[in-house]
Amino acid sequence: MKLITTNARKDTLKLASLRTPHRDGQLMVVDRTLQRMVAVPAIARTLQEALDHWGEIEGALEAVYQQLNDDTAARPRRFDPTLLAAPLPRAYQWVDGSAYVNHVELVRRARGAEMPASFWTNPLVYQGGSDDLLGPCDPIEAVSEAHGIDLEAEVAVILDDIAIGTPVSAAPTHIKLLMLVNDVSLRNLIPDELAKGFGFYQGKPATAFSPVAVTPDELGAAWRDSKVHLRLSSHLNGVLLGQPDCGVDMTFSFCDLIAHITKTRRLGAGTILGSGTVSNTDRSQGSACIAEKRMLETLALGAPRTPFLTFGDRVRIEMLGPTGASIFGAIDQLVTPAALHGV
């Protein structure tokens, strides 16, 4: 008897949040080529609402996505990333891993700190601020250039409800969406902060996200082993900073990280889990943050040469698929002085 194998059903979908007077924006379904988008208030008003009821409404969202791709959707509007908030403009949890351990080792060396060997086997995560997540074209508002403003290009996943004690093997189905991240860091505030042991706070201002969030199946064969096997490019003022591959050198997969962060806690739907700054041990493809580049310069030349970001600088983070098309749209941010209290 010959076995007939059938492919599992694919869940393909691209979503975004239009900036509106509502703090959570309006959920939009976006077509695969990032040209058209349409609101779906009858299905869900916001992405968080969609995530709260994902199993019930995912099919309806996918039907709209198919219509958009076939150009048969009613009254789509033009996709414009400058009108978008982060896919989740605010979230109930933003936890960021440091899954590219080779990056952690380099940044520590840049700070003159040694990395414990356990970091290769025990994932490092921190909780970031999730009350104020930036849209793809929002400015990086910084109080002072002296803080050492840096980008960190990452991949993140959005999760549904997950039980305590979830093993790696049960984690894959909980990954609902993928995004790109600019985990903005204030390098000169971090050493004192980490020395206190309680994690980052002042050193991590608001984080920015790609225009769209996509289902893992949108990546096709590039999504395997709970890792994204594509390059993530970062540009500074139009010049390539790096385009490391997100699939190689990811010491902990997203499922490894899920098992780690559910050891003693449940996770609520809409939790954002980041990979940490993407980094390759093969240095030929450059870096995904300035700190790493400065460290490599120090090792090669005795001192760093690339300055941290200054007001007026522009950062662009993007990921292209095998055909060269942008999968998530670009994070494209200008560094500006922060709007301070009373000013």
Add this chain to the structure above:
Amino acid sequence: MKLITTNARKDTLKLASLRTPHRDGQLMVVDRTLQRMVAVPAIARTLQEALDHWGEIEGALEAVYQQLNDDTAARPRRFDPTLLAAPLPRAYQWVDGSAYVNHVELVRRARGAEMPASFWTNPLVYQGGSDDLLGPCDPIEAVSEAHGIDLEAEVAVILDDIAIGTPVSAAPTHIKLLMLVNDVSLRNLIPDELAKGFGFYQGKPATAFSPVAVTPDELGAAWRDSKVHLRLSSHLNGVLLGQPDCGVDMTFSFCDLIAHITKTRRLGAGTILGSGTVSNTDRSQGSACIAEKRMLETLALGAPRTPFLTFGDRVRIEMLGPTGASIFGAIDQLVTPAALHGV
């Protein structure tokens, strides 16, 4: 000419969230004596919605509160804390300070770690998980008694939108509500976690909150200098663990903490800011966590005698006003084995 002085208008209000199929529950106004409560869907469906529009709707909520206190509200239901979720069942930020520095010093000593002198002048804060906040009577679900399960009794404030760079002097008006907190900690997981520098994650499972949140004016003269000048009592299985005064020995006021956490970031409405475990240098009133009691036992007797929490233990945290009435209702939790994945 004689000056006529008028008292500033007082904002008095008690709020809670009834557990419903909706993840954010239903906003309830509760009377001052914690006997009656009523839903206010025409004003706001959830506490987060109220906080998103606080300035516009606070007056309407206070009018209902007055009716409840006068017993003229239409169809109130009986106040029952077992039906309540946390005032914010999930939040966009939960940041916890360690404002009682004398507690930090003791806990560090208990771990054999020295506290840097800067902790007396530079506040310590960590970001906690806010996707899964426990109601006042929800169980403390723990994976293992070997993790060293502990309570931490604290006070927390709920903030509105706050700009970057907000000074201490401008902070008071941003404190909208107060709550009690049980910042559950897994003491035996914390040393390894803090050694990594990225803050708490596995060591801080879900946090629990008091049945009601109240406006600062509800505390009358006991709210001054952005501190609560009342005792916070913690009981273990009906036996008093401690009742330290929250007003003395609070090294950093809530406004000091607000200035610290807005140094490089905006805060979104609904941010929960905790005081850290309440602790007095005068030890006669006991402790607000077991770790501190164990440290004092070690200093006095050479070894700790009080065990951490075990399954079946009950924790009760409450604050009484000058007349002996409970202000926030009680946190009253049973320690139980966690509901694990696949079980």
